[in-house]
Amino acid sequence: xxxxxxxIETDDKPAPPPxxxxxxxxxxxxxxxxxxxxxxxxxxxxGHHFPMRARARIASLVDQGSFSEEATGLHSEDPLxxxxxxxxxxxxxxxxxxxxxxxxxxxxxxxxxxxxxxLAVMDFAFMGGSMGSVVGEKFSRACDSAIERGVPLVAVTSxxxxxxxxxxxxxxxxxxxxxAVEDLRDxxxxxxxxxxxxxxxxxxxxxxxxxxxxxxxxxxxxxxTGPRVVExxxxxxxxxxxGLAEQNxxxxxxxxxxxxxxxxPTLGRLLRLxx
Amino acid sequence: MAPSEYELRLRERLGxxxxxxxxxxxxxxxxxxxxxxxxxxxxxxxxxxxxxRSVELARHAHRPYTLDYVERLLxxxxxxxxxxxxxxxxxxxxxxxxxxxxTIVLVGQQKGRDIQERTRRQFGMPYPEGYHKAIRAFELAxxxxxxxxxxxxxxxxxxxxxxxxxxQGGAIAASQAAMARLTxxxxxxxxxxxxxxxxxxxxxxxxxxxxxxxxxxVISPExxxxxxxxxxxxxxxxxxxxxxxxxxCLELGVIDGIVPxxxxxxxxxxxxxxxxxxxxxxxxxxxxxxxxxxxLRRRRRARxxxxxxxx
Numbered sequence: 001x002x003x004x005x006x007x008i009e010t011d012d013k014p015a016p017p018p019x020x021x022x023x024x025x026x027x028x029x030x031x032x033x034x035x036x037x038x039x040x041x042x043x044x045x046x047g048h049h050f051p052m053r054a055r056a057r058i059a060s061l062v063d064q065g066s067f068s069e070e071a072t073g074l075h076s077e078d079p080l081x082x083x084x085x086x087x088x089x090x091x092x093x094x095x096x097x098x099x100x101x102x103x104x105x106x107x108x109x110x111x112x113x114x115x116x117x118x119l120a121v122m123d124f125a126f127m128g129g130s131m132g133s134v135v136g137e138k139f140s141r142a143c144d145s146a147i148e149r150g151v152p153l154v155a156v157t158s159x160x161x162x163x164x165x166x167x168x169x170x171x172x173x174x175x176x177x178x179x180a181v182e183d184l185r186d187x188x189x190x191x192x193x194x195x196x197x198x199x200x201x202x203x204x205x206x207x208x209x210x211x212x213x214x215x216x217x218x219x220x221x222x223x224x225t226g227p228r229v230v231e232x233x234x235x236x237x238x239x240x241x242x243g244l245a246e247q248n249x250x251x252x253x254x255x256x257x258x259x260x261x262x263x264x265p266t267l268g269r270l271l272r273l274x275x
Numbered sequence: 276m277a278p279s280e281y282e283l284r285l286r287e288r289l290g291x292x293x294x295x296x297x298x299x300x301x302x303x304x305x306x307x308x309x310x311x312x313x314x315x316x317x318x319x320x321x322x323x324x325x326x327x328r329s330v331e332l333a334r335h336a337h338r339p340y341t342l343d344y345v346e347r348l349l350x351x352x353x354x355x356x357x358x359x360x361x362x363x364x365x366x367x368x369x370x371x372x373x374x375x376x377x378t379i380v381l382v383g384q385q386k387g388r389d390i391q392e393r394t395r396r397q398f399g400m401p402y403p404e405g406y407h408k409a410i411r412a413f414e415l416a417x418x419x420x421x422x423x424x425x426x427x428x429x430x431x432x433x434x435x436x437x438x439x440x441x442x443q444g445g446a447i448a449a450s451q452a453a454m455a456r457l458t459x460x461x462x463x464x465x466x467x468x469x470x471x472x473x474x475x476x477x478x479x480x481x482x483x484x485x486x487x488x489x490x491x492x493v494i495s496p497e498x499x500x501x502x503x504x505x506x507x508x509x510x511x512x513x514x515x516x517x518x519x520x521x522x523x524c525l526e527l528g529v530i531d532g533i534v535p536x537x538x539x540x541x542x543x544x545x546x547x548x549x550x551x552x553x554x555x556x557x558x559x560x561x562x563x564x565x566x567x568x569x570x571l572r573r574r575r576r577a578r579x580x581x582x583x584x585x586x
Contacts, residue, residue, distance in 0.1 A: 079527065079584040082516055084503035133583030140580055162471075162493045164502070167517040168529050171471060171493040172582040175451050175479045179576035182455040202493075204444030205432075205472040210452060224444035224472065225434035234435045243439055253442050 024048050040260045049197065049217050049260055053099075054106045054123035057156055057196075061264050062119065066111035071141050074134045075102055080167045088165040091127065099126045103134040104159065107142040112154070113268030115275055118146035120155040124198070129159035131202055132166040136173030139207060143180035152190035152274050154267060157208045161201025174206040181210045190274035194263060195222050195245070195254075213270055214254045215263070216245035222253070321522050323515030330496060330514050332488035333467050337542040339549070340399075341368050341383035341426045344466065347549035348556075349374055349381065355415075358407035365396040366433070367405030369412035374424065375557055380416035382409045382477055383426030386467075400433040401473060403446035409477050410453045417457050422560055425463040425477045430495060432473030447476040454479035455576055458568025462559040464534060464552065465489040466541075469519075481575050482559040483529070485521040486552070487536045491529065492519035528582060532559070 023030045027046040031039075040060055041050035052060075058067055075092075082088040096102065104126040110119040120142040122129045139155070146153040162170035184191055193211030195204075197220035204224055208214075216222060223243030231238055241247045248254045258266050321329075332338065345352055349372030357363040368385045371378060384401060387393035409425075416423045432443055454461065454477070463480035469491030485491055494502075496510035499517060524530045534555040541548035563571065 075586045077584045077586050080516070080518055080523075084513070084516060133585045136583050137585055164494050164499055164517060166493075166584070167527075168491055168493060168519065168524055169527055169583055171475055171491075172529055172579065174448075174472060174475050175455070175579040176582055178448065178451045178479070179455050179579045182452060182576065201444075202472060205447040205476075206451070207448070209445040209448035222444075223439050224432065224447065225439065230434050230436060230439070236436050238436060242436065247440070251440050251442065253445055 021050075024050075042260050047218065047259070049219055051124055051158070052196065052260070053125060054101065054121045054156075057121050058106065058108075058110070058119065060260075061154075061156075061267065062110040062112055063114060067108050067119070068110070069106060069108035070145060071107055071138050072102065074137060076132055076134050076166075078165075079133075079169055080165070082165040082167065084165075091165065095125075095127045099123060101126050103138070104129045104131070105135045105138045107138045107145070109145065109149070109151075110154075112264060112271055115268060115271035116149070116151045117267075117271055118142050118149070118151055118153045120153065122156060122158045122196075122203075124158040124160075124196075127163065128161075129157075129203075130161060130163035130170070131159055131173050131177075131206075132163035132170050133173065135159075135163075136176045139177045140180035143184045146189050147184055147187040150187075150189070152192060152271055153184060154192045154194070154271075155207065155211070156194045156196055157199045157203050158196040159199060159201075159203040159208075161203060171202070174202055177207040178210065181207050190270075192267065192270055192274075194258075194267075195220055197221055198223075198226075200224065200226055209253075212274075215256050215258050215266065216248065216254050217260060217263075218245060218257050220245045222248045321518075321520050323511065326514050326518060326520045326523075327511050329488045329490055329520045330510075332540045332542075333490045335540060335542050338467055339541050339545045340388075341381075341385045341428060341466070343545055344426060344549050344552060345370070345372065345381060345383075347546060348372075348553045349379075355408075355412060358404045359411055360404070360407055362402070362404040364402050364405030364408055366399050366401040366429070367408050369408055371421070374422075374553070374560075378419075378421050379424055380412050380421045381424045381426065382412050383424075383466075384429040384473075384477075386428060397433050399429045399468075400431060401429065401476075402433050402435075402438045403441040403443050406432075406446035406450040406476050410450050413450075413453045413457060416459050420459055422459055422563075423457070423461040423480070424556060425461065425480060427463060427465040427469045427474045427478050427491075428467035429470050429473045430468050431470035432476070444472075447472045450476040451479045455579075456572065457575075458572050460560055460563040460566075460571060461575070462556055462563075464556070465491050465521075465530075466552070470495060479575070479579065481563055481571055481578075482531050484532050484534050484555055484559065485524055485530045486534045486541060486548075487521055488540050489521060490514075490519040491521075491524050492517060527584075 024043040026048040029045040195216040352372040354370040386399035461480040463478040464484040496514040499513035500509035501507040537544040537547040
């Protein structure tokens with residue numbers, strides 16, 4: 001039995017990467033940028049859901065002009081002076097440059113189909129959507145903002161897990177975000193989670209699993225431990241749909257799988273029900 | 276005479292420690308002596324070699340496990356079995372016992388000594404069933420007003436197909452959420468490996484302690500090395516980089532105190548290791564004595580919500 005515990009990692013990619021970001025990894029159809037954008041990054045041929053960036057996600061969900069971002073000034077620090085083959089600070093700087101984001105989560109006030117809510121959206125492009133101190137703090141503030149304004153919280157997750165460059169402090173973001181959700185629950189505000197590909201490890205083992213309603217996009221990997229690590233450590237034969245949203249729904253861990261273009265109306269309906 | 280470099284470093288540590296949210300609490304002003312004791316423990320910054328020594332001691336085959344401490348610390352131990360849903364997870368132990376004459380609930384991960392027991396207890400890696408068993412024990416404690424001791428010793432939650440199908444991530448989240456709701460005093464101690472989500476699942480406590488040679492980390496050194504160095508053989512370098520040792524965890528405010536071990540490590544003298552752990556547990560519970568339940572819960576949540584470093 002190997003002692004290797006890879007349960008929290010950030011580069012757990014279940015499918016081989018497509019040759020080109022605009023090529024569908026499932027049916028190999030190729031699209032122009034504007035075609036993909038218009039289709040909300042869903043393959044018109046086979047329905048494969050491409051990764052979606054946080055800003056585009058927000059634009060696809062909220063009423064036009066209703067989003068007002070919060071906690072924009074938060075940036076990661078380097079509490080451990082972490083250095084692997086490159087310093088953590090360099091990895092952050094590079095992620096900031098390439099994504100135009102301050103960290104892997106955007107939070108803010110919004111309205112969806114005229115229902116006011118608080119929104120917290122993750123971006124996998126920022127260091128694998130990993131949860132460090134900034135993501136933990138932003139999510140907690142989103143809970144507080146929802147409590148303060150008396151509105152529900154909607155979170156869209158996409159993350160490889162905790163950010164190991166922040167060491168044990170990244171693990172502490174699990175209880176931190178859970179404490180915030182419990183405060184939200186005490187205030188009797190609804191919490192709706194949309195799990196996008198992938199929602200794994202530390203994020204699944206914390207706030208993402210605690211929504212009143214759990215939705216997922218088709219084909220999203222939703223697992224505490226990803227398939228590669230399970231295979232390596234246990235040498236078990238994996239079922240074809242191991243860890244996918246479809247399997248999670250069958251085993252009772254999700255309420256519904258919702259295609260991307262139906263997420264906004266679904267959230268609108270849920271917000272009306274909880275409102 | 277000018278203060279020595281050693282003294283300056285201590286002073287600086289003291290200053291930093293005072294800024295650590297929990298240690299800076301009002302109750303602490305009268306406890307300088309205890310703080311000083313903790314300070315002495317972290318006076319010397321552990322080197323990469325020291326950290327690796329902790330990793331090896333934390334995983335030592337003869338290190339005392341949860342039930343070794345139960346045997347030496349608790350009277351009238353009665354073990355609870357099963358999660359009341361579908362199974363009894365051998366990697367997670369729960370039960371009732373008396374600590375210093377008072378009934379408590381104890382939960383903890385349990386590794387095995389021989390190959391049969393190791394297999395039966397999955398090397399201390401719980402399935403979701405193990406976390407549901409812990410939740411059941413937490414709720415029992417809450418109903419009856421029993422304080423909770425939680426002993427953490429796991430390489431991580433079990434990474435298998437059935438574990439995923441039974442909802443590993445959700446179970447770990449639910450266990451922490453259950454602890455976040457408790458109004459009884461809770462003390463957790465990492466007694467060996469505090470491996471990632473599998474560990475924090477039962478460590479959302481009012482006081483979090485670590486034995487001197489225990490480790491507490493977001494990922495195993497091998498796992499971190501495999502990802503960032505692309506070579507699991509670089510585990511020692513990885514451990515030196517993410518600093519899973521008790522001294523660093525105390526400095527970061529993640530734990531509240533370090534429990535000393537007998538010279539050479541807990542495996543040298545089980546009785547002495549248990550005595551020292553018992554003393555630390557009693558001290559922690561004394562500290563929580565008389566705090567109303569809803570205030571305990573408020574402070575517990577505030578404690579964890581304050582963890583993190585950002586600008």
